Amino acid sequence: MTPLFERALKGEATERFPVWMMRQAGRYLPGYRAIRAKTPFLELCRTPELAAEVTLEPIELFDMDAAIVFADILLTADAMGVEVAFPNGGPKIQSPVRTEADVERVHDPDPSWMTSVAETVRILRRELPAEKALIGFSAAPFTLCAYMVEGGTSRDFWQTRAFAHANPAAFRRLLEKVADALVPYLQAQVEAGAGVLQLFDTWAGMADASLYRTAVLPAIERVLAGLGPDRVPVILFAGIGCSHRLELAAGTGVEGVSLDWATNLADAYARVGDRVRLQGNLDPTVLLSSPEHIQAEMDAMLGQVPAGKTHLVNLGHGVLKETPPEHVAVFAKAAQTFRPEALTS
Numbered sequence: 610m611t612p613l614f615e616r617a618l619k620g621e622a623t624e625r626f627p628v629w630m631m632r633q634a635g636r637y638l639p640g641y642r643a644i645r646a647k648t649p650f651l652e653l654c655r656t657p658e659l660a661a662e663v664t665l666e667p668i669e670l671f672d673m674d675a676a677i678v679f680a681d682i683l684l685t686a687d688a689m690g691v692e693v694a695f696p697n698g699g700p701k702i703q704s705p706v707r708t709e710a711d712v713e714r715v716h717d718p719d720p721s722w723m724t725s726v727a728e729t730v731r732i733l734r735r736e737l738p739a740e741k742a743l744i745g746f747s748a749a750p751f752t753l754c755a756y757m758v759e760g761g762t763s764r765d766f767w768q769t770r771a772f773a774h775a776n777p778a779a780f781r782r783l784l785e786k787v788a789d790a791l792v793p794y795l796q797a798q799v800e801a802g803a804g805v806l807q808l809f810d811t812w813a814g815m816a817d818a819s820l821y822r823t824a825v826l827p828a829i830e831r832v833l834a835g836l837g838p839d840r841v842p843v844i845l846f847a848g849i850g851c852s853h854r855l856e857l858a859a860g861t862g863v864e865g866v867s868l869d870w871a872t873n874l875a876d877a878y879a880r881v882g883d884r885v886r887l888q889g890n891l892d893p894t895v896l897l898s899s900p901e902h903i904q905a906e907m908d909a910m911l912g913q914v915p916a917g918k919t920h921l922v923n924l925g926h927g928v929l930k931e932t933p934p935e936h937v938a939v940f941a942k943a944a945q946t947f948r949p950e951a952l953t954s
């Protein structure tokens with residue numbers, strides 16, 4: 610049986626729209642917080658039984674149509690010698706990549722980083738019902754490089770932009786090294802049972818138009834080429850503030866583009882036509898309001914989807930840790946009970 614989410618991503622007309630949430634396994638959930646009280650974040654990512662347990666919590670609570678393997682995009686940086694820690698929630702890189710010599714020191718990943726994530730995927734595929742999709746993921750190259758250069762989260766990622774402009778050849782070399790490392794990692798997740806891959810390019814909106822075309826996109830295309838022609842469907846989270854780049858993101862050849870909350874879905878569908886499926890894009894802060902407001906915003910958002918399109922319902926970015934789980938239930942239910950026009954008429 611092909612899961613609903615995978616059928617929708619392939620462009621098939623489905624009985625309803627599938628739904629899941631970015632960061633659906635996380636700190637807004639009591640079960641997650643109980644495990645984290647005893648287990649440091651990176652240890653949790655690297656312990657397959659525990660990582661699988663937290664992955665399943667939102668499926669069990671909200672009946673989401675897809676599970677996303679619990680891991681983190683920064684595990685790859687760590688495996689390449691750019692050591693990552695999570696001292697108080699946010700990531701911290703002690704020795705960021707800021708010079709050509711630093712780029713040369715970034716090495717091929719230690720393969721052991723793949724094995725625990727692949728094992729988590731294997732456990733999940735065994736435990737998940739067949740109708741639930743299993744999503745593997747990584748960062749897209751630019752976003753991973755941005756963390757490597759910046760050393761952590763940033764308001765404007767100015768060090769990354771400065772490095773890309775001061776030292777374009779070294780920055781491109783870094784993007785290529787990262788792209789080449791991501792390919793076997795993504796393939797290992799597919800071999801272990803992931804039926805869909807998502808690339809997170811969260812900070813691609815920080816790149817200027819020229820950098821986006823000459824470096825960010827080619828790095829994504831390098832990953833896709835590396836995965837080969839027989840790959841599973843790929844969704845690109847195009848990034849915050851990247852809705853004006855929808856056509857470019859769609860032009861990479863991915864099957865799905867995940868949008869932030871800035872775009873009206875009717876406009877987005879008008880722009881891409883049948884080239885890709887779209888995912889998103891409720892503002893995550895809507896889930897902090899009231900059940901009535903969440904329902905109204907969901908009705909408005911789903912009402913923007915043109916007749917005949919199968920939308921992949923999600924948020925415009927990760928769920929916030931302040932979100933009441935009951936509000937997530939309202940979000941999931943609103944998606945699952947919505948009947949697309951083409952089916953009701």
Ligand code: CP3
Pocket residue numbers: 630631632633634635636645650677678679680681682683695698699700746762809811926927
């Ligand atoms: O979606 C899921 O439920 C799967 C797990 C997942 C995590 N991180 C777990 C996590 C996924 C898909 C990610 C991706 C990720 N990680 C991204 C891309 C998506 C996005 O949100 O933009 C990024 C940029 C990261 C890097 C990262 N990891 C940051 C910036 C932080 C700290 C800030 C924050 O929002 O918490 C993390 C930590 C992290 N990754 C947590 C979780 C559940 C919280 C850690 C904790 O328990 O303290």
